[in-house]
Amino acid sequence: xxxxxxxxxxxxxxxxxxxxxxxxxxxxxxxxxxxxxxxxxxxxxxxxxxxxxxxxxxxxxxxxxxxxxxxxxxxxxxxxxxxxxxxxxxxxxxxxxxxxxxxxxxxxxxxxxxxxxxxxxxxxxxxxxxxxxxxxxxxxxxxxxxxxxxxxxxxxxxxxxxxx
Numbered sequence: 001x002x003x004x005x006x007x008x009x010x011x012x013x014x015x016x017x018x019x020x021x022x023x024x025x026x027x028x029x030x031x032x033x034x035x036x037x038x039x040x041x042x043x044x045x046x047x048x049x050x051x052x053x054x055x056x057x058x059x060x061x062x063x064x065x066x067x068x069x070x071x072x073x074x075x076x077x078x079x080x081x082x083x084x085x086x087x088x089x090x091x092x093x094x095x096x097x098x099x100x101x102x103x104x105x106x107x108x109x110x111x112x113x114x115x116x117x118x119x120x121x122x123x124x125x126x127x128x129x130x131x132x133x134x135x136x137x138x139x140x141x142x143x144x145x146x147x148x149x150x151x152x153x154x155x156x157x158x159x160x161x162x163x164x
Contacts, residue, residue, distance in 0.1 A: 004109025022140045025147035031086040051078040053096030060103035068118035
């Protein structure tokens with residue numbers, strides 16, 4: 001067994017599952033619920049999606065040859081509520097995930113220990129993937145939590161229902 005190849009296969013599968021779980025939560029929300037937040041200092045689902053997409057496109061475009069924090073990225077803008085439709089949210093979501101998953105699929109096991117940079121800091125490709133696993137799962141958890149609270153008793157569970 002090739003450990004690097006097995007790692008890449010497994011991590012790609014986990015990221016795909018993460019994406020699907022978030023999509024199942026987002027599907028349950030109405031358009032207006034995508035833009036709900038408990039207070040002005042909290043992010044809504046649309047903002048979280050916008051931030052994740054911005055991060056994915058910046059980090060994973062030409063990641064072997066350029067820093068993961070691209071000059072075109074304006075991270076602060078990712079937290080500005082300037083998208084207004086579910087269609088825009090889904091378009092950003094797909095752009096980010098397509099960029100990220102395509103980059104992951106193109107990595108060869110012998111490149112996992114290669115050094116890349118994120119914000120001028122060296123990371124192995126493996127470290128960069130794990131950094132994103134932590135970051136993206138954090139935000140997917142936020143999306144699911146917001147959606148579950150908004151839907152309350154109408155929530156359709158994403159995993160095994162309680163007491164079954």
